[in-house]
Amino acid sequence: MRPILLSGHERALTQVKYNPDGDIIFSVSKDHVVCAWYSHNGERLGTYHGHQGALWTVDVDPTSTLLATGGADNTMRLWEVKSGKLLKTWDFATSIKRVEFSADGKQLLGVTEKRSGHLGMIYVYEINPDVEAQQSDEHVLRIVCEDSKPTVAGFSYLAHYIIAGHEDGSVSQFDAKNGELLYNTQVHEADALITDLQWSQDRTYFITASKDKTAKISAADSLEVLKTYVADTPLNSAAITPVKDYVILGGGQAAMDVTTTSARQGKFEARFYHKIFMEEIGRVRGHFGPLNYVAVHPQGTGYCSGGEDGYVRVHHFDKGYFDFMYEVERERAQEQANL
Amino acid sequence: QDQAKKNTANKAVIEERQRMLTEWLEFRKSMREMLEEEGAEIELNNGKVIREEDGEVEEIE
Numbered sequence: 545m546r547p548i549l550l551s552g553h554e555r556a557l558t559q560v561k562y563n564p565d566g567d568i569i570f571s572v573s574k575d576h577v578v579c580a581w582y583s584h585n586g587e588r589l590g591t592y593h594g595h596q597g598a599l600w601t602v603d604v605d606p607t608s609t610l611l612a613t614g615g616a617d618n619t620m621r622l623w624e625v626k627s628g629k630l631l632k633t634w635d636f637a638t639s640i641k642r643v644e645f646s647a648d649g650k651q652l653l654g655v656t657e658k659r660s661g662h663l664g665m666i667y668v669y670e671i672n673p674d675v676e677a678q679q680s681d682e683h684v685l686r687i688v689c690e691d692s693k694p695t696v697a698g699f700s701y702l703a704h705y706i707i708a709g710h711e712d713g714s715v716s717q718f719d720a721k722n723g724e725l726l727y728n729t730q731v732h733e734a735d736a737l738i739t740d741l742q743w744s745q746d747r748t749y750f751i752t753a754s755k756d757k758t759a760k761i762s763a764a765d766s767l768e769v770l771k772t773y774v775a776d777t778p779l780n781s782a783a784i785t786p787v788k789d790y791v792i793l794g795g796g797q798a799a800m801d802v803t804t805t806s807a808r809q810g811k812f813e814a815r816f817y818h819k820i821f822m823e824e825i826g827r828v829r830g831h832f833g834p835l836n837y838v839a840v841h842p843q844g845t846g847y848c849s850g851g852e853d854g855y856v857r858v859h860h861f862d863k864g865y866f867d868f869m870y871e872v873e874r875e876r877a878q879e880q881a882n883l
Numbered sequence: 884q885d886q887a888k889k890n891t892a893n894k895a896v897i898e899e900r901q902r903m904l905t906e907w908l909e910f911r912k913s914m915r916e917m918l919e920e921e922g923a924e925i926e927l928n929n930g931k932v933i934r935e936e937d938g939e940v941e942e943i944e
Contacts (some may be wrong), residue, residue, distance in 0.1 A: 564931055605923070606932040634913040647925045648932065701918060701926045746926040763910070770910065786929065789907075818933075820907045821900055842930070872900045876908075 547830060548586035550848075550856035552579055559837045563608040563625075566841040569848055571610060571856050572599035578613055580625070583841065583848070586858060587817055588670075592623050594630050596682050601642045605649035609673060612652055614640025620654040620667075624675045634669070637662045646699040647747055649673060651684075651720075653706065655697050659814040663730065664693030666708060668708055668720070687723045689716075695738050700764040701747040708765060709738030709752050717767055729767050732756045739795075740781040742835070751791055753782035759793050761819070770866025771822055777811040781835040781837045787844030794835030816851055821870060830857050 555574035564570055567588065569581045574600060578592035597616030604625065606613050611623040622632040636652070642655040652671050658664035668685035672678075685834045692712035699720060700707055706718040713732035716724055732738060736756030741749045749770065753759045759782035761771035771791075773782070779795035796812040812834060813827040833852030840847045846860040869877070918926050927930055 585888050606930070607934075647930055702921060702923050743930075744919060745930040746914065746923070747930070748918065748926070763914075770907075822903075870900060872904055873895060876904060 547828075548803070548858040549590075550579075550581050550586050550858060551854070552581075552588055553577065553854050553856070555851045555854055557836050557856060558598070558855065558858055559602050560839045560848050561602055561604055562839055562841055562848070563604045564606050564842055566843050566845065568604075568608070568625075569839075569856065569858065570602050570604055571850055572602040572613060572615070573854070574628065575599040576615070578611070578623070581856070581858075583846070583858060590628050592628050592630075594621065594633075595619065597639070601640060603643050603645050603802075604654075605645045605671070606647065606714040607649060607673065609675060609693065610649070610671065612643040612645065612654075612656055614643045616692050620652075622652075622671075622679060623625075629675075630692065631675060634666075634681070642696050644698045645671070646703040647701065648703070650692060651699065651703055653697055655694050655698065658689075658693035658711075662688045664695075664711075664772075666694055666697050666706060666718075666723075667810075668706070679845075685723045687718055688726075696741040697745070698741055698743060698750070700743075700750075705764060707741065707750060707767075709741045711735075711737050713738060713754060713756065713768060715752060715762060717764075726833065727767055728759075729791075731760055731762060731767075731769055732758065734807070737773045739779060742781075742783050744777060744784050745786050745842070751782040753779035754792060754796070755779070757795075759791065759817075762790070771819065773822055773824075780821045780834060781849075783838045784819065785840050785844055785847070786842065788868075790825070791817050791819050792838045792840065792847055793817065794838040796831075796834035796852075798834055812851070814847070818870065825868070826858065831855065 551851045553573040554776045559704045569583045573578045580589040599615040601614045614620040618636045638657040638659045654667045656665045666687040667683045692710040694708040697708035706720045708716045713736040715731040717727040732754035733756035736754045737767045740753040755778040759773040781794040783792045793815045816826040831851035835849045837850040847860040
């Protein structure tokens with residue numbers, strides 16, 4: 545099926561997210577504007593105005609009621625999805641690089657940028673799901689990362705842990721109740737920035753993408769690396785597909801980092817790997833610049849990518865995608881069916 | 884002889900895939916059991932929040 549091109553942003557996309565039903569896509573860009581789109585036809589549903597700088601991050605709560613955003617204006621903001629009304633602004637000393645709700649939507653975390661005099665930190669707020677309610681000014685937790693700045697973070701299953709990816713390629717596991725560092729391990733190459741962290745649907749494992757040209761799946765409780773996907777370009781994003789056992793990787797070298805600007809040279813393709821067997825099974829071309837983010841439809845029916853080229857491309861998976869199976873998977877499925 | 888070599892190689896690849904598949908399914912099973920013990924409703928519902936109205940099933944005679 546032909547991809548749908550969402551053109552409305554004037555600058556590079558930084559993050560794209562589906563709502564839990566998968567009917568709406570939220571996108572943020574360096575152009576300061578948050579957009580909402582219908583995923584089935586690409587029609588723009590609305591915009592959220594207020595941020596005064598580049599936007600880095602967006603997340604939607606599990607009931608599609610609240611939207612959280614963060615950016616270079618040193619604020620994290622909470623919006624009502626339906627009306628576009630700004631409900632809350634939290635101010636910080638530096639930019640907000642990542643926001644994420646817990647699975648129940650009752651907590652929201654924000655990762656702040658490290659800058660002279662300020663360490664990278666993770667702030668956690670309790671969220672009242674009622675749009676009429678007053679949201680708390682005070683964080684319930686603040687994690688200071690002294691060794692290496694956090695670039696991405698999220699809540700594990702039951703919000704037991706906060707898992708963070710760092711600038712130095714390591715991953716940390718914090719107790720999400722008291723912020724204590726439980727474990728830190730070098731998942732990616734030393735000093736290879738972790739660019740993305742996305743969860744499996746049950747949040748027992750997650751995938752990290754890195755500038756070291758690999759993506760890895762690790763277990764949330766043990767932090768053991770379970771799978772490694774080797775690409776041929778620095779990665780900006782990695783997503784786990786439900787329904788089928790695949791992962792989707794996105795990246796590419798920025799024009800200023802390569803000698804030619806041809807799409808092939810830049811490797812601006814979404815790459816599909818088999819999640820369990822770790823082999824590349826396909827690529828999707830289309831963007832004219834690096835893929836900054838890939839997100840999968842929560843029901844596993846499609847994916848979208850946000851590019852440095854300013855476009856969001858929405859793809860609906862076709863039959864071949866769902867039918868594809870390795871022989872050993874087919875045999876196993878047959879055995880299960882015969883039980 | 885070449886054919887025999889190839890078959891051995893294929894066999895090794897398939898055995899390795901079988902091992903990876905088994906290992907993955909065991910990991911998933913252990914995680915699901917852990918979530919059940921912990922009563923992780925949202926996580927076991929593929930990350931979707933269970934809403935009151937979803938649980939009510941209207942019976943039509």
